[in-house]
Amino acid sequence: MIVTIKDVAKRANVAPSTVSRVIANSPRISEQTKKRVREVMEELGYHPNFQARSLVAKSTQTIGVVMPNSAYYAFQNPFFPEVLRGISTSAHENKYGIYLSTGSDENEIFNEVVSMVQGRRVDGIVLLYSRINDKTMKFLHDSNFPFVVVGRPFENEERISFVDNDNIYITKQVTKYLIELGHRHIAFVGGSLHFVVTIDRLNGYKLALEEADIPFNEEYMVHEEYIKENGREAIRLLMSLDSPPTALVTQDDLIAYEMISHLEDMNVSVPNDISIISFNNLMLSEHSKPPLTSVDICIYQLGLEATNCLIEKMNKPDSLPKRITIPTKFIERKSCKKKK
Template identity: 60%
Template sequence: MAVTIIDVAREANVSPSTVSRVITDHPRISVKTKKKVREVMERLQYYPNFQARNLAARSTQTIGVVMANSATLAFQNPFFPEVIRGICTKAHAGQLGIYLSTGGTEEEIFQEVVAMVQGQKVDGIILLYSRVDDKTLNYLREMNFPFTIVGRPYEYENQIDFVDNDNRKIAQDVVNYLVELGHKNISFIGGDLKFVVSSDRLEGYQSALANHELTYQNQYFIHDFAYEQEGKEAIRHLMTQENPPTALVAHDDSVAYEIIRFLEELEIRVPEDVSIISFNNHALSEHVKPPLTSVDIHIFELGIKATELLLDRIKQPEREAVHQFVDTTLIVRNSCRSLNPREK
């Protein structure tokens, strides 16, 4: 015979309503009572009927997570598993499920989000990207559906919840670091400008050059499309110019790993011949050869805070938009060298 909430209440010497509140983690129930009731639930092997409770509350107890690419492509970038780990950690603490988008194109992603909303499959959505003129984002705004973004919105910034790093500033910081090491010919590689993070980092790079009275040169910028299509040849062309760069700023660590591989094939040494610096500080970055200097953007924390924002939006749908910026840390390793005479 199945154990009921009444059985748990009787065994724990509390009311059934108290057991119900423990299940929903109600803040007015003491920690001591929660511990006692949960121990009884575990001992009696009582499993709450969340489906029935969700129907009664008109809630799915599920949040949607939408990536910019298909799951197969996205998980090739270490950013996504780590940010999803942060989301899942917070969701698990609140006994929430995750509905992960698997759309392979912009249109498929849009249709999947429409199905989530119209089919009432989720209570809210986290977008793990911010794209220029994104119809998925515009649809969520028009539907007044709870959502938040990991990234700065391209439009309606004051109307949308988001969590991000200050990508303009961190790009300025890495250029400043390279200039302090004596570099003047600094290249920027990668980053699809359809995404706001890429345009923000490029803007920060250009701004820092201007602050140091260094001229931005188009031949020092390799767009994400050109990089992906040409790969090794794009790097070869960059490094065989009359005045090749002495330092490369890579859009993220995944790009940096590929650049280091191409440079090795071209018999160009890092950092002896060219320095390289990047963003994201993936776990592999300290193990590549040479260990990669990278900006730690605290990806796990981005996932945690994005989930917190979404849950708060679900509870308070009419509150004003909230923006949170996660601090970053420059992790200096061995992929950059000084060109200053006393420091070589």
């Protein structure tokens, strides 16, 4: 038998409107009455219908979080639990729940976001990626629905709120770091060119080479898709070039760990034979062998600031778009060495 608000009111000897105000924690109701009504709710096993309340309030008090692929694969990358920690902190402080997307490919993600928006299941959305020619982002922008992107939008940058690192600058700096160590054969490993973060980091890498009068070599580009298909073969082919790289700039720490493992199997020593530098500064980076030189992109802060920005946008729909740049930290460890 379903317990209703009227059942609670009858048992607590109050009006149904009083029970509603207790659920909403109205200051107009005394603490004594609140205590009595809550005791009855617990005794009867009554659970408020927050969905019905949200229809009245025209707010779900829920934020949608959209990942680039299914939760199963996303959570294999420590980036996502950490960025969600930042999102959750802001959401909790502002009394919002989180609705996590489960779409496994671009079309499923798009359909789910359309359902979220048209079904008014969320008040706003945080996109945890920026893809080139992304129909999901275009839909959100054209629908004038509140959303914020973690990453630089591929288009309409000046009209979309986003939170990001300066990926061009930081990749230029880490590549210059390797050049200053004497490396001229530097490979760029990992990352999908379907995502703006890879394009920006690749551009930063190319700028550093250009400033040092080092020609860009297509053979030194290894894409994420190839690594997923066969990482061992990808690094074997790279190291079998006539002029193999003496240093790697990898897209993230997970790819760096994999490269170190494959290189070890090939009896190639890091950093004695090859230097490696990466991004994200995951917890394991300082305990890897060797400890990994990495860029801390402040993942938690990316999630926190994106959600703060979204909540402000939901509360003030006419506010201007924001670009928030999160500073990074270069963590120098032992995976890079001066070239003799």
